[in-house]
Amino acid sequence: MQNNNWKKWKRKYTGMFYLTPWIIGFLAFQLYPLVMSFLYSFTDFTMLNDYKFVGLQNYIKIFTNDRLFLKSMKATFMYVAIALPLKMIISLFIAGLLNQKLKGISIFKVVYYLPSIFGGSVAITILWRFIFMKTGLLNTLIGALFSGYKAFDWIGSPKTSLPVISLLQVWQFGSSMVLFLAGLKQVPDSLYEAADIDGANAVQKYFRITLPMLSPIILFNLVMQMIQLFQDFTAAFVITGGGALKETYLYGLMLYENGFRYFKMGYASAQSWVLFVIIILFTFAIFRLSDGLVHYED
Amino acid sequence: MSKKKWMALLLAGVVSASALAGCGNQQTKTPEAAGETQEQxxxxxxxxxxxxxxxxxxxxxxxxxxxxxxxxxxxxxxxxxxxxxxxxxxxxxxxxxxxxxxxxxxxxxxxxxxxxxxxxxxxxxxxxxxxxxxxxxxxxxxxxxxxxxxxxxxxxxxxxxxGFTLFYNRDVVKETGLAVDESTEWTWDDMIAEGEKFKAANPDKVFLHSDLHTLEKNVFKPYVLQQCGGQWINDDFTVNFTEEQLAKAYSYLLELEEKGLIQPLEETMAYNGNIDQNPVWANGEAALLIRWASDYPSLINDNVQDIGCCRLPVLEDAGDTGINCxxxxxxxxxxxxxxxxxxxxxxxxxxxxxxxxxxxxxxxxxxxxxxxxxxxxxxxxxxxxxxxGIEIASANAGTAQNGYHDNSEITSISTEILSRVLYRDLTPEEAAQELMNTIEEPLAALAGN
The missing domain is CATH 3.40.190.10 (Periplasmic binding protein-like II)
Known part of the structure; x- marks a missing residue:
């Protein structure tokens, strides 16, 4: 009897043992910072001082007396609005191409995934400079195609700096591409065969079979990428430093500057909770809007 | 339990233990412990x-x-x-x-x-x-x-x-005949006059190599301090400068850009903070640069081998040289x-x-x-x-600036406003007013500490 209990207990909890590294990591590096940042958001914590409780003062200041908050919000929304659709469309398109049965297709998969690994490294900053500076690749190319084109610096100009850093994110479409590719492989051939018999053409098959079958993954990617873009920091930090008239002053960069440059950690914590609420609202909105658009098999 | 399972469990244990070790604070040594080490x-x-x-x-x-x-x-x-x-x-x-x-x-x-x-x-x-x-x-x-x-x-x-130094690239100076050497003591107006001559004869070269960071720290601030003297931020968290003095400094920077003596800001933004990496300097196409003297080694590269130092330009009737040493x-x-x-x-x-x-x-x-x-x-x-470079700067040193003069938040604000002037988003007068208004809050915060 006792032996039986032990077996039951073991079956129940063995899995938990395997999860311990993750759970410990989660507690130490996610839950603890989460709770602490919430507490800090009501203090004047600078990382080094004996902080004191300031009530809602940080939150009030964000909405009433922060000259950069709106500017940064605007930049962040623009950034998400440019990068999110482009990234989704490109990753879906490339995943479609990579879904072909061709020799050596895995090489292409690796190549398309590479930008996601390089991310916002210093090397990429230099690459971006060479492409977008006044005497860079892009201007040379446009100049060769259109005579009379007046070259300008894409990174330094307030009108183009945000699209330029958005492209860095778009370029890193690897992870959503992999998910789309996995999704495409799951679509049963029988559906396409049935459509063939009914005389459907390629476009009809794509919009009537492929996209509906992929819709749960599209929703997943949309939500995950949106969250990531709202929090993004690297592109603005390494390429523009938020510059060209603060047009690229992404929310993540503002948080970093307040927290780690001006050491207003309490204030930065409050700002991060505001961002958290914004992300929750958008996620909720996407889920509501997706009702009826997403096709679940079960 | 099979051997495999036990091994997996063991590995999981090791991983979690090391994760724990990783997230623990490195213990601060107690005085007794530190004492022990010393005795030992x-x-x-x-x-x-x-x-x-x-x-x-x-x-x-x-x-x-x-x-x-x-x-x-x-x-x-x-x-x-x-x-x-x-x-x-x-x-x-x-x-x-x-x-x-x-x-x-x-x-x-x-x-x-x-x-x-x-x-x-x-x-x-x-x-x-x-x-x-x-x-x-x-x-x-x-x-x-x-x-x-x-x-x-x-x-x-x-x-x-x-100390602040006006660097000159000797090769460019030789090639263009720009009249500058160790003994040069320009006013800011002399610099513009020399610059205009230089640009007329050498339109492809850059007269004063710059980035936003350098313009704020090494031109804007000294220009203001030369007018008002004393500290950038006083010990009682007030400022000495007036709106007119700020506007004059902004106008000067705008004039430098309008006359083509510095590169337009948008062209240097990609190198902001890494002034030596801008091809204009790296390829030896610029004549002058204002920086800290200790930046000397970083300014030398394959194309720029021989640079000299002279005094930072100073306003004609300046009470203080504003040269930070x-x-x-x-x-x-x-x-x-x-x-x-x-x-x-x-x-x-x-x-x-x-x-x-x-x-x-x-x-x-x-x-x-x-x-x-x-x-x-x-x-x-x-x-x-x-x-x-150090000797010249020390001999002409301005008021020794206190620790608040480099305050990161105030510097950030001042840099941002300068960029708005150079991007023509604000006129010098508007910018001066904006700076006066915006620094009130960080000054109050400093005073509260």
């Missing part, structure tokens, strides 16, 4: 078994020479010092995080304004004068105390001297160090021992002690142009 050390008569950490920022040359000095010190004393080095980028952010987490290195290179900034938050560094280890007779104590004290506490030692970096000892005494012994060796001075050379600029300067000069280890 002195009992053995040497620094064996002592491991210290030393962090600094700088260029590759500085890293190589400092590591060489650390190796030499270990050879001589048995004390192992681990170097933790990087560029200045995010150095301070990292240091503050380490101080907050109790994991900061034992020996720390600082910029002097950080002494004030950190002292406002807590007590992190020892008072050098509490110990009888540093040979203070080798230091100019007025200079040392002037820059490295916080109240009555001597929190650091100056490592080298620094300061220690280029200072050295502090973490009060939670495993062995404060060993740290001090090393600091003393590094700055006063002839062998150490020779190894380090001018990798931190012109050394702060007269003896070190003599040793380097006698051994031909001191770059004569760098030395000239």
């Amino acid at each position: 050390d002195s009992a053995e008569g040497s620094g064996r078994n002592v491991n210290l950490r030393f962090c600094w920022w700088g260029s590759d040359t500085r890293h190589e020479k400092t590591l060489e000095a650390l190796a030499k010190y270990e050879e001589l004393t048995g004390v192992h010092i681990e170097g933790e080095y990087s560029t200045i980028s995010s150095y301070y952010e990292k240091l503050v995080t380490q101080l907050a987490g109790g994991t900061a290195p034992d020996i720390v290179q600082l910029d002097y304004p950080w002494i004030t900034e950190l002292a406002a938050q807590g007590d992190f560094f020892i008072n050098m004068e509490d110990y009888d280890i540093i040979d203070f007779s080798k230091f100019d104590m007025d200079y040392t105390k002037g820059w490295c004290s916080e109240g009555n506490k001597l929190a650091a030692l100056p490592m080298a001297q620094n 300061k220690p280029s970096m200072v050295l502090a000892i973490n009060k939670d160090s495993v062995s404060v005494e060993e740290c001090l012994k090393f600091a003393n060796w590094m700055m006063t021992d002839e062998e150490a001075i020779k190894i380090l050379g001018d990798c931190r600029g012109v050394p702060a002690t007269a003896e070190a300067r003599t040793i380097l000069e006698e051994n031909d280890l001191l770059n004569p142009d760098l030395k000239t």
